[in-house]
Amino acid sequence: MARGEVTSDAKPLWLDTEEQATWLAFTSVMVRLPAALDAQLQRDAGISHFEYQALAGLSMTPERTLRMSELADCAVGSLSRLSHKVKRRGRAGSGACPRTCSPSGTNATAAAEYSSTGTWR
Known part of the structure; x- marks a missing residue:
């Protein structure tokens, strides 16, 4: 069975600790970056x-x-x-x-x- 593949009798494989930390850091940047860019452009260039x-x-x-x-x-x-x-x-x-x-x-x-x-x- 490939990693992440789910069959009817198998439990799903979740991210390990390192992968979870990486994923959470990535999603944090993806949520915060647009607002930060918008605020800086408003401040610097209107x-x-x-x-x-x-x-x-x-x-x-x-x-x-x-x-x-x-x-x-x-x-x-x-x-x-x-x-x-x-x-x-x-x-x-x-x-x-x-x-x-x-x-x-x-x-x-x-x-x-x-x-x-x-x-x-």
């Missing part, structure tokens, strides 16, 4: 981790432009969430992403401009 991911995605394209659906995938978020952030940042005039739409109203794109001073505008 943006969320999600907004950072979106801007990073835009920065990796030659013209700093992506379809909104592609950008949402890049930022690991929903299209609705991204649209809300783009609209909010656009109203604030801060770095983010004015949107343009195709004549049919589909295939919206987001764009960002990185200034020579090292800030998004």
